[in-house]
Amino acid sequence: MAVAVVNYHYVRPRSGRFAALNGITPDAFAAQLDLLVPAVAPQDVRDGSGYAFTFDDGLVDHVAHVAPELERRGARGFFFVSTASWEGRVLAVHKLHLLMASVDVSQLRAAVGGSVDTVQARAIYRYDDAAAAELKFLLNRVLAPEDRERVLSALFAELLGDERAAARELYLDADACRSLSDRGHVVGLHSHTHLPLVDLDDTTLRTELETNAELLRAAIGERPRTIAYPYGAFDGRVKDAARDVGMELGFTTVRGHVHAALDTLELPRIDTNDAPGGKRPAPEFALARDG
Numbered sequence: 001m002a003v004a005v006v007n008y009h010y011v012r013p014r015s016g017r018f019a020a021l022n023g024i025t026p027d028a029f030a031a032q033l034d035l036l037v038p039a040v041a042p043q044d045v046r047d048g049s050g051y052a053f054t055f056d057d058g059l060v061d062h063v064a065h066v067a068p069e070l071e072r073r074g075a076r077g078f079f080f081v082s083t084a085s086w087e088g089r090v091l092a093v094h095k096l097h098l099l100m101a102s103v104d105v106s107q108l109r110a111a112v113g114g115s116v117d118t119v120q121a122r123a124i125y126r127y128d129d130a131a132a133a134e135l136k137f138l139l140n141r142v143l144a145p146e147d148r149e150r151v152l153s154a155l156f157a158e159l160l161g162d163e164r165a166a167a168r169e170l171y172l173d174a175d176a177c178r179s180l181s182d183r184g185h186v187v188g189l190h191s192h193t194h195l196p197l198v199d200l201d202d203t204t205l206r207t208e209l210e211t212n213a214e215l216l217r218a219a220i221g222e223r224p225r226t227i228a229y230p231y232g233a234f235d236g237r238v239k240d241a242a243r244d245v246g247m248e249l250g251f252t253t254v255r256g257h258v259h260a261a262l263d264t265l266e267l268p269r270i271d272t273n274d275a276p277g278g279k280r281p282a283p284e285f286a287l288a289r290d291g
């Protein structure tokens with residue numbers, strides 16, 4: 001018995017203001033779902049057999065294009081939301097994506113400056129080309145959070161304009177979370193501002209999780225019990241903090257199958273690209289249904 005938990009971010013048509021956002025189209029998503037259903041229900045993710053689905057970052061895509069397709073097939077998913085997006089802020093990770101979808105990557109890389117361990121960058125961002133991997137690594141893993149915010153906010157304001165308007169276009173809101181929860185999906189934590197949790201001091205780490213949990217509780221009417229660690233970054237201290245705020249399941253981005261013997265706060269996932277019907281399907285995840 002094993003479950004391959006397939007993870008998604010953007011699921012949107014290749015049209016509109018940020019047409020180049022790197023994700024999959026609703027048609028490709030629907031075609032992949034057809035290969036992977038019937039799905040393991042969220043509550044059975046630890047001891048089922050087959051595929052389950054998670055969606056990170058609280059994007060409007062998830063109510064517009066994802067939930068209806070899941071429901072049409074009798075499936076439900078996990079949706080992990082960073083609540084700072086509800087304050088009219090575009091999360092740093094998405095500022096970068098929106099900039100990369102609008103401006104030449106080498107131009108952005110030059111504007112940010114600095115040096116990078118290229119091998120490590122490419123190992124972490126294996127789905128990106130070299131310039132994009134370097135840029136993401138530099139911003140997400142090398143620069144201090146305040147420096148990253150400053151650099152990205154300046155570029156965003158200069159090149160893309162009003163952050164509040166972009167946030168409205170990009171994110172689902174509290175009512176949408178409530179609706180997802182009411183329809184049987186699981187809404188979980190993704191930290192309040194989507195920072196790499198391993199880099200935070202104890203107080204900030206606790207505040208990131210507690211603020212996120214409390215805003216989601218107010219939205220959906222019950223305290224969430226599931227988290228996906230932003231950037232997949234976790235360690236023992238992060239897991240302890242997650243447990244302390246009531247988390248029972250924690251998803252990483254380590255590749256593998258979920259089964260009952262695993263630490264419940266360290267559950268692996270696979271990217272949509274690795275699953276059957278993805279861009280680079282990995283053979284070890286093709287037969288999870290029989291595993």
Ligand SMILES: [Zn+2]
Pocket residue numbers: 056057093190194230231
């Ligand atoms: Zn995320």
